[in-house]
Amino acid sequence: MGDYTNMSAYYDVIMTSGYYDYKSIVDNLLEHEPYNHVLEIGCGTGLILEELAKRKHVQSIMGIDLTQSMLTIANARLKDFPNVTLSNQNITQLKLEKQYDLVFSYGGVWYFVVDGDNEPFLVSHISDPAANEQGFEHLSKYMSVGSTLLLGIQGPHFDYEKAISNGMTYSQKIDPCEDGFIKHYYLADKGHNLMAQTVQYRTYDFNKARGLLGRYGFEYQLESHKNKLFVRFKKIS
Numbered sequence: 700m701g702d703y704t705n706m707s708a709y710y711d712v713i714m715t716s717g718y719y720d721y722k723s724i725v726d727n728l729l730e731h732e733p734y735n736h737v738l739e740i741g742c743g744t745g746l747i748l749e750e751l752a753k754r755k756h757v758q759s760i761m762g763i764d765l766t767q768s769m770l771t772i773a774n775a776r777l778k779d780f781p782n783v784t785l786s787n788q789n790i791t792q793l794k795l796e797k798q799y800d801l802v803f804s805y806g807g808v809w810y811f812v813v814d815g816d817n818e819p820f821l822v823s824h825i826s827d828p829a830a831n832e833q834g835f836e837h838l839s840k841y842m843s844v845g846s847t848l849l850l851g852i853q854g855p856h857f858d859y860e861k862a863i864s865n866g867m868t869y870s871q872k873i874d875p876c877e878d879g880f881i882k883h884y885y886l887a888d889k890g891h892n893l894m895a896q897t898v899q900y901r902t903y904d905f906n907k908a909r910g911l912l913g914r915y916g917f918e919y920q921l922e923s924h925k926n927k928l929f930v931r932f933k934k935i936s
């Protein structure tokens with residue numbers, strides 16, 4: 700399952716070196732107003748939630764994540780926002796106290812890969828199919844009818860190596876496997892290996908993804924993905 704413990708100490712420096720564009724992610728979230736209760740699944744170190752909380756007052760914001768060391772960083776980052784709550788949870792066992800009207804995941808538990816004109820496919824940090832069903836089943840309980848689920852869009856993954864802002868070298872390697880791929884993440888400083896992490900991802904083609912989400916009341920909202928950072932689903936039952 701997508702545990703990020705090894706990467707957590709280096710996560711922020713890798714991500715803020717251009718891996719994700721947090722300002723644009725929040726620009727996209729703000730297009731879905733109005734909403735009062737927002738949930739991020741797989742919030743990591745809280746980089747998106749911080750940008751959102753700074754830019755917009757939302758009544759309540761909740762972030763859940765499986766990896767405690769990521770949440771420890773998020774807690775420190777978000778301590779001055781009384782409307783933000785964080786919770787160490789696996790989506791497959793999700794337990795919350797209320798329903799949310801906007802739920803999103805960007806590179807978190809689930810995301811879509813859009814590769815040119817090819818059909819988007821769903822990528823899950825959860826490799827077991829039954830656990831993916833459980834994840835959506837649990838999530839659906841905490842989303843009101845009419846609420847919105849946004850799953851982030853990423854470009855295709857490929858092997859590369861690049862220097863990040865502190866001079867270290869980040870690299871990733873993708874190995875296809877049955878029903879998905881295995882992604883290896885590495886961080887090195889002057890040839891010395893600092894961090895290695897491996898995550899096994901499950902993939903679903905677009906029809907299977909729609910079927911999976913549809914079983915839990917999520918309806919795909921057909922729209923162009925051009926300049927969009929999220930695929931949108933509406934909770935209809």
Ligand SMILES: C[S@@+](CC[C@H](N)C(=O)[O-])C[C@H]1O[C@@H](n2cnc3c(N)ncnc32)[C@H](O)[C@@H]1O
Pocket residue numbers: 700701702703714719740741742743744745746747763764765766769788789790791804805806807808824825
């Ligand atoms: C690539 S990080 C994304 C973090 C954040 N959304 C961001 O944009 O920086 C993926 C996060 O998803 C979390 N995650 C993976 N599987 C999960 C699960 N089953 N339940 C909850 N969180 C999960 C990991 O712990 C990790 O912090």
